[in-house]
Amino acid sequence: MPSFAYTARDGSGAPLSGTLIAESVQQVTQMLRVDGKFPTSILSVADSGGAGASIKPSASGIRVSRADVIQIAQQLSIMVETGVTIADALDCIAQQAIKPNVKLLLADLSRTVQGGTDFSTALQKHPRSFPRLFIALIKASEKSGMLSKLLMRGTNYLRDEMEIIRRVKGALTYPSFMLAFAVSTTIFLLTFVLPKFTAIYASKAAALPVPTKILMAISDFLVAHYLVIGLSLVGLGVGGYFYIRTPGGRKSLDYLQLNVPLLGSMYRKLHLARSLRMVGTLASAGVNLIDCVNTARDLCGNSYFRKLWERVLDQIQVGKQLSDPLFDSPLVPRSIAQMISSGEKSGKLAFVLEQVAGFSEVELKEKITEMTRYIEPVMIMIMGLIIGGVALALLLPVFTISRVMAH
Numbered sequence: 001m002p003s004f005a006y007t008a009r010d011g012s013g014a015p016l017s018g019t020l021i022a023e024s025v026q027q028v029t030q031m032l033r034v035d036g037k038f039p040t041s042i043l044s045v046a047d048s049g050g051a052g053a054s055i056k057p058s059a060s061g062i063r064v065s066r067a068d069v070i071q072i073a074q075q076l077s078i079m080v081e082t083g084v085t086i087a088d089a090l091d092c093i094a095q096q097a098i099k100p101n102v103k104l105l106l107a108d109l110s111r112t113v114q115g116g117t118d119f120s121t122a123l124q125k126h127p128r129s130f131p132r133l134f135i136a137l138i139k140a141s142e143k144s145g146m147l148s149k150l151l152m153r154g155t156n157y158l159r160d161e162m163e164i165i166r167r168v169k170g171a172l173t174y175p176s177f178m179l180a181f182a183v184s185t186t187i188f189l190l191t192f193v194l195p196k197f198t199a200i201y202a203s204k205a206a207a208l209p210v211p212t213k214i215l216m217a218i219s220d221f222l223v224a225h226y227l228v229i230g231l232s233l234v235g236l237g238v239g240g241y242f243y244i245r246t247p248g249g250r251k252s253l254d255y256l257q258l259n260v261p262l263l264g265s266m267y268r269k270l271h272l273a274r275s276l277r278m279v280g281t282l283a284s285a286g287v288n289l290i291d292c293v294n295t296a297r298d299l300c301g302n303s304y305f306r307k308l309w310e311r312v313l314d315q316i317q318v319g320k321q322l323s324d325p326l327f328d329s330p331l332v333p334r335s336i337a338q339m340i341s342s343g344e345k346s347g348k349l350a351f352v353l354e355q356v357a358g359f360s361e362v363e364l365k366e367k368i369t370e371m372t373r374y375i376e377p378v379m380i381m382i383m384g385l386i387i388g389g390v391a392l393a394l395l396l397p398v399f400t401i402s403r404v405m406a407h
Helices: 025-034 065-081 086-096 102-112 119-124 132-145 147-207 210-224 224-243 247-261 263-284 289-299 303-317 322-325 336-348 349-406
Strands: 002-011 014-022 039-046
Touching: 002 025, 002 210, 025 039, 039 065, 039 086, 039 210, 065 086, 065 102, 065 147, 086 336, 102 119, 132 147, 132 263, 132 289, 132 322, 147 210, 147 263, 147 336, 210 349, 224 247, 224 336, 247 263, 247 303, 263 303, 289 303, 303 322, 322 336, 336 349
Parallel strands: none
Antiparallel strands: 002 014, 002 039
16 A cells, blocks of 8 residues: 655644555545544655656746635635645646646645645745735634635635725726826827917917917927927836835825825725724734734835834734724724724624724725716816817917908
């Protein structure tokens, strides 16, 4: 009979390893479960030496899309729940995968796990694919033995996060497109259409209305200095790109993000909902509160919210309540801070955090819907004013010149 090397965890979550002689991997799994052990990997001794030798991911790990990660996590959750080991589940999903990077990622994870490494440690080799919160959940599951449940919890978190980001991007795409269209149309009219009218109106300068004179001056400037203007815009773009990569530039961009009209309140709700969802998801998985807040701080995309979670971390490390610094922050509505405080007093903080996060996400979705409803007519009005104003300025001289010639 063949020999199998296995790694497993006992009822308390302590790691175990050894070898067993059996006819198949399924028989080894049954033998371990009878002994009250939970296998994490089972590998034939004869196959262990060359497994995955051809897989050489880059030093920064393999990158796959968030949608692929969600699909992998969901499939793993179902297969682990039915008693399949992590290594076998990874191999099975890899065989069905179509994308080369997904196959490579799963094969590397399987090889690492079969070598006796914890699944969470294997995931840490690929930070561009798996976010820290997801890895923290897997690490918590290895201690509690609830891998399937926390895999599904992580899947739900990633799916909700992707949906919220998709909604925010969708809300910003339409006005951005409309504004770009309005600007490009105006530039086209000023640089290609208006100069043709300028030749017609040249001998009638005295009869031209003020709006037309202003547009003609702008058109002449654009045509005469188009190269300087183009290079200046490129320079501003490059300079702005490098500026926002500096701490001061990033802080300025974050401030603008939170305070710009219409969009500011949406971004505030976005960062708050994501942070609360992180803390609540990790806390409900059994992760201690300090690590929960530390993860939320590290993964926060806005420096002002990151500073808020730094204050929260400092306060809870000296024994204060999580809600205390939230009451003092203008970034957190008092109603939310009050609900979190109630959760602390009742001993149901994790539950309350998840409920508050869900409430905040619903508010965010409603805000996006409301903003989109108002932005569409506003952008149409702006486009009408810009393009209509240019067209009117072009046609006004026709009527003015006609009246002058009639007299």
